[in-house]
Amino acid sequence: MSGLIAREPMAQVEARHNGPWFSGGNKRYFGTRLPATALVIGEYSYFWSSEKNFDGTRRLYTVRRQCRESGSIETVGEFQQYASVEQAKAAIRKIAEGAT
Structure with missing residues (x-):
């Protein structure tokens, strides 16, 4: 995996998805919280x-791409693998470090 590493607003990620993943009903049902931005690494956010x-x-926290x-x-690793947002962010940073 290699390529430009940048940030993009989650609104762009949500707009690209053609399915119910980001629907208000699903987010309410699962109590989903998301960051304000995603990290773009190569062909994935x-x-x-x-x-x-x-x-x-x-x-609990899950890394997605x-x-x-x-x-x-898709889920990267296991669903709800991380006990804190700091652990999930660290996992994404590790992915980014491997891409450079």
Whole structure:
């Protein structure tokens, strides 16, 4: 993976996606929170998402990436792999370091 590393507003990521992932109803149901920007690395936009765990007792974090061409979104690693936003951000930084 190589290429320009830049930031883009999450609104652009959301606009590229052709599906229900970012719908208001889905975000409310899962209690989803998203950052203001995504990190563009090559052909992908990387971002974290957070959702409450299944019993609603904790908020956990997942690293995601979106293919900039197709708009499809996939999980990087495991769903709700990170206990804090700092851990998820560190994982994205590590991906960026490997791309340079």
